[in-house]
Amino acid sequence: MSTTNKSAAPHVGGRRSGSQATVTAQHTTSQESAAQTLARSLGKRQTVALGLVCLSAAAVLSAVLLWANQRRHDARQAVGSLTLDDIPFDGQRAYEYLKQLCAIGPRPSGSPGMAAQQKFLEEHFRRLGFTVEYQRFRVHHPLDGSEVAMANMIFRWHPERKQRILLCAHYDTLPFPLLDKDNPKGRFVGANDNASGVAVLMELARTIPQLTSRYGFDLVMLDGEEFVFHPDGRYFIGSEYFARQYAKQKEYQYRWGILLDMVGDKDLQLYQEGNSLRWKETRPLVEEIWSVAARLGVKEFIPQKKYDINDDHVMLYNLGGIPCINIIDFDYPPWHTQADTPEQCSPLSLAKVGWVVQRWLQSLP
Numbered sequence: 353m354s355t356t357n358k359s360a361a362p363h364v365g366g367r368r369s370g371s372q373a374t375v376t377a378q379h380t381t382s383q384e385s386a387a388q389t390l391a392r393s394l395g396k397r398q399t400v401a402l403g404l405v406c407l408s409a410a411a412v413l414s415a416v417l418l419w420a421n422q423r424r425h426d427a428r429q430a431v432g433s434l435t436l437d438d439i440p441f442d443g444q445r446a447y448e449y450l451k452q453l454c455a456i457g458p459r460p461s462g463s464p465g466m467a468a469q470q471k472f473l474e475e476h477f478r479r480l481g482f483t484v485e486y487q488r489f490r491v492h493h494p495l496d497g498s499e500v501a502m503a504n505m506i507f508r509w510h511p512e513r514k515q516r517i518l519l520c521a522h523y524d525t526l527p528f529p530l531l532d533k534d535n536p537k538g539r540f541v542g543a544n545d546n547a548s549g550v551a552v553l554m555e556l557a558r559t560i561p562q563l564t565s566r567y568g569f570d571l572v573m574l575d576g577e578e579f580v581f582h583p584d585g586r587y588f589i590g591s592e593y594f595a596r597q598y599a600k601q602k603e604y605q606y607r608w609g610i611l612l613d614m615v616g617d618k619d620l621q622l623y624q625e626g627n628s629l630r631w632k633e634t635r636p637l638v639e640e641i642w643s644v645a646a647r648l649g650v651k652e653f654i655p656q657k658k659y660d661i662n663d664d665h666v667m668l669y670n671l672g673g674i675p676c677i678n679i680i681d682f683d684y685p686p687w688h689t690q691a692d693t694p695e696q697c698s699p700l701s702l703a704k705v706g707w708v709v710q711r712w713l714q715s716l717p
């Protein structure tokens with residue numbers, strides 16, 4: 353992606369326990385006045401003593417309840433410490449895919465690495481029973497004007513269905529690590545950006561045949577997301593082409609779309625993306641995905657907005673009218689540097705993202 357408008361998001365943690373404490377205190381005060389009123393009206397010392405005993409018991413009970421509440425709160429937090437064994441999405445296998453993609457080497461548009469990647473993906477999806485389609489187009493090289501062949505890859509499940517779900521990720525890598533301070537002309541393999549998104553789609557594809565949904569599913573690899581040699585270059589060429597082609601046809605319709613970009617960071621933090629949250633057609637899906645994550649205890653999906661990110665989903669939405677959200681972790685220091693390697697990613701992060709998307713797919717009618 354290119355530009356972002358960063359804004360600080362205030363943290364709102366701790367409010368829940370604060371309000372619980374207040375409620376408990378009020379409760380104790382009202383018990384106290386009830387006991388005093390009772391003692392006055394009866395006028396007996398024994399009753400006052402009894403009242404004080406009751407009062408102490410109530411105070412102890414309140415403290416115990418408060419402590420128990422806190423324990424339950426901590427237990428909920430601990431659910432966030434998920435391991436691969438807790439997650440029925442194979443993050444380890446997704447991570448193997450990510451490493452295989454990076455082992456190909458740099459995979460920018462039109463390169464031998466891209467061709468090798470296409471062969472690898474075609475075999476994978478064909479083996480799983482998807483139809484394979486190359487949406488080919490040509491662009492001029494931004495440096496010398498020569499022709500560059502690009503292709504979005506479209507893998508369809510139930511291609512005959514008119515109502516469809518789009519799951520997509522860009523699969524080209526930045527030609528050079530433009531933000532690398534030491535070597536901006538060095539080698540860039542794009543582990544998190546965006547072998548991670550591709551790897552999650554590859555593993556998700558294994559589970560799609562088990563879905564009982566009435567929707568068809570298109571898993572799409574977008575080319576030319578960042579065939580740029582300078583940060584101000586032309587981005588999103590593949591999603592632009594895909595969106596325009598989609599807008600021309602009336603055969604089928606995307607009900608929802610999800611774009612996965614940089615979802616493998618071992619320090620995963622998925623804030624809600626600003627555009628996806630603002631568009632009225634996509635906001636319900638953002639809310640749904642983050643609430644699925646909350647139900648599963650995947651606390652890395654943080655239900656707050658942090659960045660507005662210009663990414664492929666903006667083209668899909670603006671030019672294609674596709675209600676597509678972006679799931680992206682933009683807090684990634686090795687972004688567009690040589691250090692974006694598999695070591696910066698983790699099987700567990702891939703598992704968490706894959707599981708949340710998988711659960712959402714399972715909930716579709």
Ligand SMILES: [Zn+2]
Nearest residue numbers: 353526545578
């Ligand atoms: Zn990138």
